[in-house]
Amino acid sequence: MPETKSYETIAANVAAVRENMRRAAEAAGRDPGEITLVAATKVQTSETIRNAIQAGITVCGENRVQELVAHLEDNAYEGAKVHFIGHLQTNKVKFVVGKVDMIESIDSVRLMDAVEKQAAKVDVIQDILLEVNIGDEESKGGAAIDEIMALARHAMECPHLNLRGIMCIPPATASDEENRAFFRETYQLFVDMKEKLGDNNPNIDCLSMGMSGDYPLAIEGGSTMVRVGTALFGARPPWHPQG
Structure with a gap:
């Protein structure tokens, strides 16, 4: 069972991260x-999430559907928005669509169509980001760079989806200079998407890139949204799903 982090600890970490964001x-x-x-609240308790929101966090990002469902049942996110930032399987979309403010990890037509179908079923307009596999890693989710515009155009044809932008996760082993190059490339994809689709969709305004180890570089590269976990909550304990 993960340990609950105190409000004081989280508040100090939130202040430090926000100061680094300001400087960058x-x-x-x-x-x-x-x-x-x-x-990024992966493997955190509901009480830790409540403490983070009390400390000024306005958006929580969940990686796993099982944890999302448990925290929603606990009403842990009260006072904050919720984004789904992890890999989403098509058979799990019913637990996510309409339950979160944004899904940041749409990476295929198949997943997009499943989200559209569920959004229509529950009568919501679901905000989404397209996840790009910017490092072209076989082991990682995300669409290929050259697939992003076709995915974006498909999203425009889905009446229950609101395309807001792009998300990326560079390779974990990337150096600072490599990260800068990945962030520049993702930013250019984002700009191209806005230029080509902006007349039909003025809501493309989110570029989600940067995590605990590289968020200042991501901000330098144009990110509008950074997903930070370890710098706020400390090293994550192992995850042991129940059942």
């Missing part, structure tokens, strides 16, 4: 207010 934004000539901090 100002160094890049950007407004810190245009960058959203998403607390």
